[in-house]
Amino acid sequence: MGVATYIKTEKDAITKVVLQSGIEIKPVYTPADLEQTGFSYEQDLGDPGEFPFTRSIHPLGYRSRNWTTRQYTGFGTPEQTNERFKLMISHGQTGLNVAFDLPTQMGYDSDDPMAEGEVGRVGMAVDSLQDFEIAFKDIPLDRIGTGLTINAVACVMLAMYQAVAEKFGFRKTEISATPQNDILKEMVGRGAWIYPVEPAVRLIGDTIEYAMKELPRCNPVSVCGYHIRESGCTPAQEISYAFEIAFAYIENVVARGYRAEEFVGGFSFNLNVYGNLWETVAKFRAARKLWAKLLRERYDVKDKKALFLRGIFGGGGSGLTKQQPENNIMRGAYYALAAALSGAQTTALCSMDEAYTIPTERAALLSLRTFQILMDEIGLRDTVDPLAGSYFIETLTKQMEEKILEEMDKVEKMGGMVKAVSSGSVQAEVARQAYEWEKKLQQGVVTKVGVNKYTEGVDMEVELHRHNEEWAQRQIERLHELRKNRDAKAVKEALRAVEKATREKTNVMPPLVEACKSYATIGEMANVFREVFGEYVEPGLF
Amino acid sequence: MAERKIRVLLAKPGLDGHDRGAKVVAHALRDAGMEVIYTGLHQTIQSIVNQAIQEDVDVIGLSIMSGAHIPISRKLMQLVKAEGLDDKLVVVGGVVPSQDVAAMKELGVGGIFPGGSTFDEITEFIKRSVEEKRSSWE
Numbered sequence A: 001m002g003v004a005t006y007i008k009t010e011k012d013a014i015t016k017v018v019l020q021s022g023i024e025i026k027p028v029y030t031p032a033d034l035e036q037t038g039f040s041y042e043q044d045l046g047d048p049g050e051f052p053f054t055r056s057i058h059p060l061g062y063r064s065r066n067w068t069t070r071q072y073t074g075f076g077t078p079e080q081t082n083e084r085f086k087l088m089i090s091h092g093q094t095g096l097n098v099a100f101d102l103p104t105q106m107g108y109d110s111d112d113p114m115a116e117g118e119v120g121r122v123g124m125a126v127d128s129l130q131d132f133e134i135a136f137k138d139i140p141l142d143r144i145g146t147g148l149t150i151n152a153v154a155c156v157m158l159a160m161y162q163a164v165a166e167k168f169g170f171r172k173t174e175i176s177a178t179p180q181n182d183i184l185k186e187m188v189g190r191g192a193w194i195y196p197v198e199p200a201v202r203l204i205g206d207t208i209e210y211a212m213k214e215l216p217r218c219n220p221v222s223v224c225g226y227h228i229r230e231s232g233c234t235p236a237q238e239i240s241y242a243f244e245i246a247f248a249y250i251e252n253v254v255a256r257g258y259r260a261e262e263f264v265g266g267f268s269f270n271l272n273v274y275g276n277l278w279e280t281v282a283k284f285r286a287a288r289k290l291w292a293k294l295l296r297e298r299y300d301v302k303d304k305k306a307l308f309l310r311g312i313f314g315g316g317g318s319g320l321t322k323q324q325p326e327n328n329i330m331r332g333a334y335y336a337l338a339a340a341l342s343g344a345q346t347t348a349l350c351s352m353d354e355a356y357t358i359p360t361e362r363a364a365l366l367s368l369r370t371f372q373i374l375m376d377e378i379g380l381r382d383t384v385d386p387l388a389g390s391y392f393i394e395t396l397t398k399q400m401e402e403k404i405l406e407e408m409d410k411v412e413k414m415g416g417m418v419k420a421v422s423s424g425s426v427q428a429e430v431a432r433q434a435y436e437w438e439k440k441l442q443q444g445v446v447t448k449v450g451v452n453k454y455t456e457g458v459d460m461e462v463e464l465h466r467h468n469e470e471w472a473q474r475q476i477e478r479l480h481e482l483r484k485n486r487d488a489k490a491v492k493e494a495l496r497a498v499e500k501a502t503r504e505k506t507n508v509m510p511p512l513v514e515a516c517k518s519y520a521t522i523g524e525m526a527n528v529f530r531e532v533f534g535e536y537v538e539p540g541l542f
Numbered sequence B: 001m002a003e004r005k006i007r008v009l010l011a012k013p014g015l016d017g018h019d020r021g022a023k024v025v026a027h028a029l030r031d032a033g034m035e036v037i038y039t040g041l042h043q044t045i046q047s048i049v050n051q052a053i054q055e056d057v058d059v060i061g062l063s064i065m066s067g068a069h070i071p072i073s074r075k076l077m078q079l080v081k082a083e084g085l086d087d088k089l090v091v092v093g094g095v096v097p098s099q100d101v102a103a104m105k106e107l108g109v110g111g112i113f114p115g116g117s118t119f120d121e122i123t124e125f126i127k128r129s130v131e132e133k134r135s136s137w138e
Helices: A031-037 A041-045 A078-090 A129-135 A154-167 A183-190 A197-214 A226-230 A235-254 A260-266 A277-299 A327-341 A361-378 A391-413 A417-423 A425-443 A469-485 A488-504 A509-517 A522-533 B020-031 B045-054 B069-082 B098-107 B119-137
Strands: A005-008 A014-018 A095-099 A145-149 A177-179 A221-224 A267-272 A311-314 B007-011 B035-038 B059-064 B089-094 B111-114
Touching: A031 A391, A041 A391, A078 A095, A078 A129, A078 A361, A129 A154, A129 A469, A145 A154, A154 A177, A154 A197, A154 A509, A154 A522, A177 A221, A183 A197, A183 A221, A183 A226, A183 A235, A183 A417, A183 A425, A197 A221, A197 A235, A197 A260, A197 A417, A197 A509, A197 A522, A221 A226, A221 A235, A226 A235, A226 A267, A235 A260, A235 A267, A235 A277, A235 A391, A235 A417, A235 A425, A260 A267, A260 A277, A267 A277, A277 A327, A277 A391, A311 A327, A327 A361, A417 A425, A425 B020, A425 B119, A488 A509, A488 A522, A509 A522, B007 B020, B007 B045, B020 B035, B020 B059, B020 B089, B020 B119, B045 B059, B045 B069, B059 B069, B069 B089, B069 B098, B089 B119, B098 B111, B111 B119
Parallel strands: A095 A145, A145 A177, A221 A267, A267 A311, B007 B035, B007 B059, B059 B089, B089 B111
Antiparallel strands: A005 A014
């Protein structure tokens, strides 16, 4: 769960500290350590805003621009989600991050037998454009950027976002959406996959190509080391796997005849913040530097902005515990501190009750207040990259960089991420790490407060979000109304155009936008792909 | 006579794709000497029950994180009874708030192991329960 392994004497003196990524921490660091690692300010850091961006992608860090706060939000019906969006914005949240329910994420309509019991449960139910019209009502889509946490059918959701924005009178060139759209990590970690690996990656390539031409302010992919870390990998592996996944998507688009420079600036990352504070900070600094260096070396990217590792650094879900749930408020604050010390452009936090279920309004607001306290009270906006120059942090950043490269090398020896995922070897490695970690936790080799140390024996009661089955009923009724009232012929033609593009391997995005506008449902659009591509079969290793 | 190894079908019903818990428990049960069959993700209740019959398992373990543990368990227990599999032990792990435990037991779920349960608790419970079931058949 993200703390280091400690060896202690009988008198509780620490004799050895090993971080999860496998780096041993020394008790004292001096200038000699920097010398030994060959540290150079120009090559390893550079000024903030300058290559290799270790310190920050912005010259003035948070002084020029506060971070964007984007709590993961959505439940029940689009009406309820719209209300929660507005509430969070009224309390100072500056971006949206939409949670969809599982049927939506898996490309099923709310009345599909596979959706039973799940409609509106872990996120908002969306069946058609009609639902987006309700969910985004009165949201200034030209000013508020929106994360769309969906992967297997991210292309459909991005098309729907464009459709709703245009319907509301915004231009497609002024909207900013970040669909998560990272299917390889779903296959490693989060499990919301539908189609086989190669066609699934092709759909992502289509969205990148389309965004490059039509949606200049959108970030078509948010590569998620986050969920792989949640599934058990080490912080170094988190970055390695994320980069290897990003390269797989880059390759897909480069194979279409584009240069990486033309589109890679639209990539963003979703990375995790729980664990050892120092390891987390070093991880992000090393990641920013490596991403810029690797894009330059491997793809000859020159444009400075295209070299930025931008992203949402947040969450920390696996660090939270069901035991003594109020402790999660403090954990969240420290994770947010780690994100701020790491120069996160965008952040979000799992809330205190998320070891149980999706957050209550109160818990979500506490997370938002955590960010506001850090930035407005404690002084995290004062100066950029405040830990720079520390003998310890700079040494650790160099060591993390090496670890990340080591782990990348292992994946590259397997033939890259598409192959490593197809064979199941990355999944097996992540599951093995998760098991080893859980054993250490249960043996008390690693400490988790309230879990294996300082336990209280009784569960604390917390107020929890309650799901209401009536919401599902309302959603299904609306879907039935829609099917009756829409222009059936237009829907059929639009779906046929999607199928044609799918089979002929032209870009699916333009016909998807039209299909959304005709009120075709998520299930109908996803089924076109199901018929053409079939479904992914897990390698089944554990 | 050598006792037959305990056979466990670990299943991920429904659409939830979080399988860290399922895989970790699969490792632990295997290390405790059991035979573990993991269904993989997105299983229907019917396919879980079919696999339980085909694999002739002693235990059906469900891992559920989505909050839908009550409707899913209800459906499974109905089918388990309809198929005459009452001799199987059904256990559920995942995100199960303590206020739902009584309702789950009432449905016939034998053991409930929310996040934070230890490997020992799970393996001991399965060993003890399967032993009891086996001896009642003798």
